[in-house]
Amino acid sequence: MFNRFFRCVLLTTLLCMVSIAPGFAAKSPVIDVTSVRLGLHKDKTRFVLEMSEKPDVSVFLLAEPYRIVIDLPELNWQADDSAPRQKGVIQNYRYGLFKKHTSRVVLDVDGPVRILRSVILPPAAGKPYRFFIDIQRTDQASFMTAVRERRKEALAKEVAMAPQPPVQTPSGKKHIVIIDAGHGGIDPGAIGQSGVFEKIITLGVAQKLNGILAKNPAYHPIMTRNDDTFLSLRERVAVARGAGADLFISIHADSISRPDFRGATVYTLSETASDDEAAEIAHTANRSDLIGGVDLSAQDDTVQGILIDLAQRETMNFSVKVAEMIIPEIAKSGMKTRGRSHRFAGFRVLKAPDVPSVLVELGYLSNREDEKILKSQNGQTRLAQAIANAIAGYFDAVDP
CATH class of the missing domain: 2.60.40.3500 (Immunoglobulin-like)
Incomplete structure (x- = not known):
């Protein structure tokens, strides 16, 4: 399992700065x-x-x-x-x-x-x-x-603001898994050929994955968002780090100018993209804060220090293990997988140095066949089950 010493030191030495938006009364009328x-x-x-x-x-x-x-x-x-x-x-x-x-x-x-x-x-x-x-x-x-x-x-x-207490792991629950539904609120994400928003697809699959994991006493799943609200990339990472998460899964669905492109891809973190397409997808995903009106100049994603660098290297190794297990499970679900299905790029949402993290592009909303699967309840359930199977395989492998 991931080195707890690194996590302990990191959680006491790093501060996740979360953007605070002006608040309004809880009973504000619409x-x-x-x-x-x-x-x-x-x-x-x-x-x-x-x-x-x-x-x-x-x-x-x-x-x-x-x-x-x-x-x-x-x-x-x-x-x-x-x-x-x-x-x-x-x-x-x-x-x-x-x-x-x-x-x-x-x-x-x-x-x-x-x-x-x-x-x-x-x-x-x-x-x-x-x-x-x-x-x-x-x-x-x-x-x-x-x-x-x-x-x-x-x-x-x-x-x-008083610091938020860490999320307590319920008795009998072993592995804390953060399920991150990409985009939301003011940021719709990609738009499918039928007009469906990526934020709706990702939330549907995330909710189904959450339901599957919650039934298993080995897991404590936590969703970064459970409705159509906006979360900054930093807030998503902060949820994982504040919970002391064992795994972070970010769920997305891409769109591209070529409607013949289809298939799922899994991404892990690297400052050097594996190819031009991976770099472009990371660039698009990282624009979420810009779209949501977040102060980008106040954010610092630089990871400094020998200890943090060592921890992130170990984290990235675990992230690769997860990615390699998700790809064949998605292929079994009926969703096509791309050639070179494991890719890497500089996704900001994957930058928690102490939490193994992957970003799953479920398919292309710009492709009719992929969009049909992604919009259907059956397709979303199969994809959620595929990710759940991979999560089980991952924890069996690293923490038997």
């Missing part, structure tokens, strides 16, 4: 968004939301790339999605559930900007509540000053 508009004026760009209730709003700037993040209570988005999403400094916008009771709108902007004002107007002249912000171009220095001030405030909140 607010209807009935309209969204972009307006271009002589010296500013305006972003407007019409809403059924008065919202609590938090607005801040992010760099690398340039973004404006708007956090609100949970939204029921009824606005016309076909309306233009680009005007003035705004290049695009997206929205979705960020955490329970918190929705997030992210505006992509084309350079350094400043927020002239942020206003909530009460109902008037037949209009509902209106929230708008006026945005204006600014210089880089002023923009970065605003970003740094916000970052200090966020760090102060993190320091003030």
Whole structure:
């Protein structure tokens, strides 16, 4: 089994910095968004939301790339999605559930900007509540000053938060397995030919895998998310490390421009990708935080120190064992496996230095045959059972 000495030292010497989003009351009502508009004026760009209730709003700037993040209570988005999403400094916008009771709108902007004002107007002249912000171009220095001030405030909140107690392993449960359903909330992941979102597929398989493992007294499965909410990559890793996990399984489903490509692939961590396709898939997966409006510049994935380096080498060896067991089990399930089915690249979600971790690409949503399997309850159950079989084989091999 994985060297417990390394885990003990690492858990007491490393701190997982988890991004804290502004919180709202647990009983916040769901607010209807009935309209969204972009307006271009002589010296500013305006972003407007019409809403059924008065919202609590938090607005801040992010760099690398340039973004404006708007956090609100949970939204029921009824606005016309076909309306233009680009005007003035705004290049695009997206929205979705960020955490329970918190929705997030992210505006992509084309350079350094400043927020002239942020206003909530009460109902008037037949209009509902209106929230708008006026945005204006600014210089880089002023923009970065605003970003740094916000970052200090966020760090102060993190320091003030009491540390979360480790997850207790129930009596009789031996192996802690983290099941990570990729994407979620504001980040839909890949989109299939039929329009199905990757985040829905991954959650379905993860829930089925969780159900299978929970029935076995040898395992204590923990899901990083059990609903359609967003988790940053760092938060996913933090769940595994905080639980003292023995294994981390991240579940995904890819999409590619070639609809003839199909089959499952299993990835393990390496700073050097095994091939161009692996590098591109890792790049896409690592964009999840960018899509969700996470402050990327505040994150440091560098693993330093001799002890940590040794621990991660041992972890990677165990990760390879898991990958080599998952591939033949998936092949037995009826899902095709790719040539060179075990690949490696720099997936940030696999970077816990003390937890063996793999990322399973179940298949290609861009391929009709794969998508049909991935969307079906039977197909999801077979894939979940295949992964469960591999998990059992892995623990039998490393901890008989």
